[in-house]
Amino acid sequence: MNAPYLRLLDADSGELVEVDSRISDLEDQIVGLIGTVKSQSRTIGSLERKIANDDPEHHPQRKEITDLIERWKLATGHPKSKNSKDRFDVIRARLKDGYDLTVLELAIDGIGAYPFVCSGQRKGAGLPSQRHDSLSLALKGGENLERFANLGALARREQG
Numbered sequence: 001m002n003a004p005y006l007r008l009l010d011a012d013s014g015e016l017v018e019v020d021s022r023i024s025d026l027e028d029q030i031v032g033l034i035g036t037v038k039s040q041s042r043t044i045g046s047l048e049r050k051i052a053n054d055d056p057e058h059h060p061q062r063k064e065i066t067d068l069i070e071r072w073k074l075a076t077g078h079p080k081s082k083n084s085k086d087r088f089d090v091i092r093a094r095l096k097d098g099y100d101l102t103v104l105e106l107a108i109d110g111i112g113a114y115p116f117v118c119s120g121q122r123k124g125a126g127l128p129s130q131r132h133d134s135l136s137l138a139l140k141g142g143e144n145l146e147r148f149a150n151l152g153a154l155a156r157r158e159q160g
Contacts, residue, residue: 056088065091068104069135075112076133090139097142103149104139110151111138113158122151 007016056062068091069083081087094104115133116126123130138148 056085059088059092061092061095064101065095068101068108071105072108072112072135072138075108076115078133087135090136094139094142094145099142099145103145106150106152106156107138107145107148108135108152109155110148110153111135112152113155114151 006019008019008022009015010017010022051058056065059065065088066083069087072087073079073081091104095101111133114122114124116123116130117132118126118130137144139145
């Protein structure tokens, strides 16, 4: 029922406005608000996923990553070291690069078996000042990871 003679009094301006034009304006506002809500919902979802991925407590591979940190502690003789975010992040980064848990375990075994650097070579024994066995060193990037994984494979063969 279209009644062009109906008019509303605009509360803000005090002017008479036709009902049809006011309804049209309100419909346009609703469409705009729905678009804003959808955009904000996408942003919230994206931020929630980012928080879940960044927070070690909510990471889907939290147990596996924590187990790798524990393996490093045992392999290097650092039982009192903390399961810190930087250690968690370096493991997560290598997993994100596509390396599997077995390769990470080998790298940890490698730095544990050869923690000393003497004359530019990795050795199983040395002076305390020659000890370089941080988890971040072993897993710093693909090149380091692969080098230490090869050392880990060598250590396992030597152990028989």
